[in-house]
Amino acid sequence: MVTLAQQLEQLVSLGILVVGVALATLSAMAYRRERDRRMLLVSGAYGLFAVYGLVVFLEYFVVAYLGYQTVELLEHGSAVLILVGLLAFFVALRK
Numbered sequence: 001m002v003t004l005a006q007q008l009e010q011l012v013s014l015g016i017l018v019v020g021v022a023l024a025t026l027s028a029m030a031y032r033r034e035r036d037r038r039m040l041l042v043s044g045a046y047g048l049f050a051v052y053g054l055v056v057f058l059e060y061f062v063v064a065y066l067g068y069q070t071v072e073l074l075e076h077g078s079a080v081l082i083l084v085g086l087l088a089f090f091v092a093l094r095k
Contacts, residue, residue: 002060013056020050038092045088052081 002010027043030036055078063071 006060010057010060013053013059016053017050017057018053020046020048020053024050038095041088041092045085045092048081048085048088052078052085055081 024043024046027039027046031039031043056075059071059075066074
């Protein structure tokens with residue numbers, strides 16, 4: 001049984017996935033138009049956010065196959081993607 005908190009986590013993660021993919025796509029299109037490497041870096045950062053959203057969204061679907069401990073490790077470990085994405089934004093702003 002999935003609790004309300006877990007449903008909320010999945011819904012928010014789905015939103016992160018959708019918005020991350022949309023912004024990564026728009027940033028990649030801007031890179032193709034402008035040829036500014038910073039936009040490519042920003043696109044990659046948004047892509048990392050999208051991957052994080054995907055991992056958290058799929059958590060409750062794959063727990064039966066991978067086991068609870070493995071899924072929790074993947075979910076919490078994927079928070080590194082957020083850290084790297086934020087650092088990528090910082091690097092893009094500094095250039």
